[in-house]
Amino acid sequence: MSSLVTETKIGFKAPIVMAAIGLVVLVFFGLLGRDGMANFQISRRQDAIQLPDVPIDSSLLGVVSGILMLALAGFSLWLTLRNRKTRMWSISIFGFLGIVSLLGWLAADNSVPVSFIAGTALVLAVPIVLGAMGGVMSERSGITNIAIEGQLLTGAFMAAVVSTITGSFTLGIISAMVAAALLSMILAVFALRFLAQQIIVGVVLNVLVIGVTNFLYQQWLTQDSENTNFPGTLDIIKIPFLSDIPIIGPVLFENRITVFAALLIVPALWFVLFKTKLGLRARAVGEHPLAADTVGINVARTRFWWVTIGGAIAGLGGAALTIGNAGAFGREMSGGFGFIALAVVILGRWHPISASLAALLFGFSIILRVWANQVSPGIPSDFITMVPYVVTIIAVVGFVGKSRPPKAVAVPYVKG
C-alpha cells in the first residue's frame, strides 16, 4: 500500500557500512594480513568421500574477499542510486565472504576444520534459532515477547530433569515444550486479560524463571545430581546417503533430533506465516487487530495460541541446550541466549529465515572464540567474542534502521 502512495527514499547507509567493512577486510586481513597458508580441510578423516584440503594464502584470501566485498558494496550503491533496496542475497554473500576471510586470517599457518566449525556453529545456534522462532510467532501476532530467555531456561531445566527421572528423552522434550508453553500462557493471559505492559511481564517472567530454576537447582539438583540432572545427550542420527555429501552432509545430516527439528521448523513457520490462511490471520491480528476483528477473526484467541505455540518451540530450543548439547542443566545456562534471540528477531525483520541466518552468526561466533584461542593464542579473544554484537549494532543502525515491527505489537486490543 505505502509503496504505491508514497515513494520512499532508500538511504545510503547500507552501501556505506558495506564499503567500510569491505575496506577493513581488504586492509587488515589482506594488505596488512598475516603471512602463511590457511589450510581449509573440506573432508574429515571418517568421511566416506575424501576431498583434498584447500590451502590458500592467508593474506591473498583477505585481498580477494575484500575486493569482492567492495564490489558487493558497489552493487548496493548502484541499486541505491536507482532507489532500490539492497538485496538479501547480496548481504548473505557479503557476510559469508567476511566469515571466510576472518577464518583465513586467524588460521595463517594452520588448518581450518570447515565442517567441524560449521557443524558446531549450527548446533550452538539451534537454541537461538528456536527461541527466535518463538519470538517471531508471538510478535507477528502482536505480543512482545521478552520472556524468550525464561522459556529457554524452562525448557532446558525440564528436559534435563524429566529425561533423567523418567529415563525417556521423548518425555523430556515434551515436558520442556509444555512447560515453556505454560509460561507463554502466563504472558498471554497477563497481556490479553489483565492488559499488563507486555515488556514488563516478559522481564518479570525472566526474573521469576531464573529465581525458580536457581532455587530448585541449588536445593534439589546439586544435592542429588545422579538421579535428577544426569540425562546425557540425544543420539546422533546419520541420514543415509545424504550424510555422505562433503561438507553439507556432516553439517546438516548428521545431527541430533533437536537440530533436525530446527531445520524443519524454520521453513515450516515461513510457509505457515506467509503462504496459508492461518498465517495471514495471525499477521492481520498483529498489524491491524481492529480490521481483523471486523472480518470476524477472534483477536485474543489468535494471539493466545500463537504465543503459546511459540513458547513450545522456544522450549524445544531450551531442550537443545541440555539434552541436545551440554548433557546436564547448569545454573542460568541460557546465559543471555534469549536476549540474543530477541535481537535476532528484529535483525531478521520478523522473518523466520532471515532471523535464523542472523542466529547462525551468533552460533558461529561462539565456536570461533574457542577455536581462535587454539590456532592463534595471541589474538585477544574478547574482540572476537564482541564481533557478533558489534555486527548486530551495525546492522540495526545501518541496514535495518527504522525496522518496522508488526504495527500492533505490544498494543493491547480491547474490543470496542
Added chain:
Amino acid sequence: MTKKEVNQDGFNQAMKEILAGGATRTILSVLLGFLVGAIFMVISNKEFIEGLGYFFSRPGDSLGAAWQVVSDGYGALFRGSIYNADADTFEKAIRPLTETLRLATPLIAAGLGIALTFRVGLFNIGGTGQLISGMIFATFVATKVELPFLLHMLVAVIAAIIGSTLMGALIGFLKARTGAHEVILTIMFNYVMLYLFTFMLREQSLLQGEGIIGNPKADPAAENSLLPKLLGDSYSLTWGLILALMAVVVYWWLMERSTIGFRLRMVGFNPDAAKTAGVNVNRTYILAMALSAAFVGVAAANQTLGTAIGVTPSSHANIGFDAITVALLGGSTAPGVLMAGLLFGAFKAGSPSMQVIGISPEVLGIVQGAIVLFIAAPPLIRALFGLPKPQTSNVLGKLRSRIFSRKVTK
C-alpha cells in the same frame, strides 16, 4: 442529605481511593510475593514432604515442619538484613542494617536511571553496559591518576557519571538518528562493553593492575579516591549512600518539578501529541537516555570506589538488570524506587545468613520475581482481593490539601 451523611460518604470515598491506590496494591503484592517464596521453601523441605505421607493421620508433623522452615528462613533474612538480636553488642547487632543500606545504594541509583526511561516510554535494558562504561572511566581515574584527598574522590565520581552518560547518550543518539530499537541497542552494548572492559583489564597498558598476570583485574582504587566510610571503620557503609539519596532528591525534582521532567513525561504519555505541541521528540529521547545513564553512573561510582579491592569484569554485579525490577516495583517514582531499592538491598544482605541455616537464598529471587509479577498486573491484584477500581474523584487530595496548606478550593 444531612451533614453526617455527607461526611460518611466522603469517608467511604476516601477509603475507596486508598484501596484503589498504588500503595495498597504494592503492599499486597509484596506480601503475596513473600507467600509464594514461603510455598517454595515448604515444598522443597524434606520433613514436610515426609510428613505428607501420613498427612491425614498426623497433619501436625507436616504443618509444623512447614511453619518451622518458613519462620527459620524469613527469620534468618531479618537477622541478616535488619537487626541481629543474637549479637553481643549493639554495634554488631545493627551491622546487618548498614549492610542492607550499603547493598541498596547502587540498586537505588541505577533503579532511578531505569525508572526515568520508563517515564519517557523507553526501555533501558542497558544498565549493565552503562554501568561498565562508568566503571571504566572511574577505574582509570582511581588507579592511574594521582590527586589530593577528596578532590580525587570527587573527580572519580564525576568520571563515573560522565562515562555512563556518554554511553547512554550514544544509545539515545543512535535511536534518534536511525530509528534503531533501544532494547536491541542496549542489550548489544551490554555485551560489547563487558568484553571491552574485560579486554582493558587484561591489558597492562590499559587498566590491568601492576604485577597481575593473565587475570582481568585492576589495581585497588587509590586511597584518596575511595568513598569515605559513613559510620566509621567498623562498618563498610560509605558516602555512596548519601550520593544515592541525593540522586533520589534530584530525580524527584527533575521529574516532578522541572520543565525538563515535564517534557520527558509528556513524550512518555503520547509522543505524537508532544510533537504537535512543539517538543523535539528525538532530542528528548537522547536527553532521556543520557540522564538515565547519569543515574546509573552513580551506581558505577559506588561499585568502583566503594571498596579497596581491584575491579574485575564481574564487579558490575548484575545491578543493571536488578535495577529494572527495582524501577518496576518502585512504580518509577522517587520514593518508590528508594523503598524498592532498600527491599532488594535487604534481600542481598540477608542471603548469606539464609545460606548458613541451609535454606537456599535463591528463594529470594523467586520472591523478587513474584512481587513484580503481581505489581505488573493491577487488575489481577484487584480481582484477588476484591479491591475497587481506580477512582476518578479526588477526595483524598482535597483532604490532604486541607491538612497541609489550608487552602481549600471549593
